[in-house]
Amino acid sequence: MRQPRLRFSRIGQQQQPLLVVDDFIPQPEQLIQYALQQADVRQAAGLYPGLRSTAPAAFGSYLLQYLAQPLQQCFALDPTQLQQIESYFSLVSTPAAELSPMQSIPHFDRPCPDELAAIYYLCDERHGGTSFYRHRSTAYEAITPERQDSYQQALQADFHKHGIPKGYICGDTPLFEVIASVPARFNRLVLYRCSSLHSGDIKPDYKYDLNPGSGRFTIASFLSAAKI
Template sequence: MSEPLQVNPLAEVSLRRVGREGHPLLVIDDVLLEPDALVAIAAEAPFSPPTGTYYPGLNAPLPRSYLETLLPVLRPSFERAFAITSDTPLVANGFFALATHRLEDFGPWQKIPHYDQLRPDHLAMVHYLCRGQGGGTAFFRHRTTGFESVTQQRRETYLITVQDELDRVGDKLSGFTGPDTPNFDMTDSVEIRFNRLIVYRSNVLHCALFDGARLEANVHAGRLTANCFFRPR
């Protein structure tokens, strides 16, 4: 039987604000005491292409023990960073993720920043479980609208504007999302580091940075992450 997952009591927690809108970005380094135990679990997990998402690779189920271990310990940091009240129950779900698609496999919407959900009280988390990888996660401002996040009220304006831009300049999207992506300005970024975890609002415009990443279907050599989402019940 594998050892139970444990949170590192000496994990380094930092909080900063992103962009003009000042969205919280929580960064926690060395979050698990034995992160390789989680990688070993991923090595035995049944990865497959996801359905109904734009994720450029493979997903697999996370063990229940992962979120059961993390959430109670991280909850105080969530409350401080995102103004979640202590009596608000949170629903969590997530998956292992391996980015495997090559640039030529990306569609236009996968070459620009995106948001996950429209509600600002929904949170997204990425836990980097890979070594020797380039890239990370970046946050963006859409130049035409000035939006750094997308709410229900902003959604129609944003989607219509971006689709029009893609129709006009989609052929200029010649690389992965990054500081040179047309019509977007990168406002901040977090570098990949093994056993680093980041949390941000799900409606913030963001994207994985794949430049320098090894996009392989191998949990020991590829860009392995644990991706999770939290919402009020």
């Protein structure tokens, strides 16, 4: 059994923290088997371009327990405050031609630097990893509450100047530039701030596969402070 391997880095001009953990779970295949038994699979709400279902709570508990010390060291967060975890099995299924404009650019999960997001890969490098971006006209690499209004205004100006984006973003464009990329790898976890601009690397010729055992299958997790 391989031991987990952790790699921490800071990316972009704003030095946003990024943690990559390889061989994260001892028996990842069990998660695929669990997912195949779920009946409540739905089109995702929000910007995710595909299907989602609830992942087992044990996954989030394991994440918090195993990464308690790295969370403190890498993100300067007290792991005891991050007690609310949402985790979802996620499977890309939306054709590029059906994406909304906001699905065709990098997104941020929440404008909250003290909350974290994770992508856990249950697929390999053939399905594309995750890239992190800088918005060219504002130089923003992460969106905070103070930046939201100016970012939205700048996006509208970009759309007017360059046209409405179409399809999946996968690399540099006139609006955004890549500051870091993490390839997909089976049993790899990528952890970052919810405010970081990012997108899955879905190539134009990607072959959509709705089988969790062979498609672009991941678990998306969101870590936030417990509500009182």
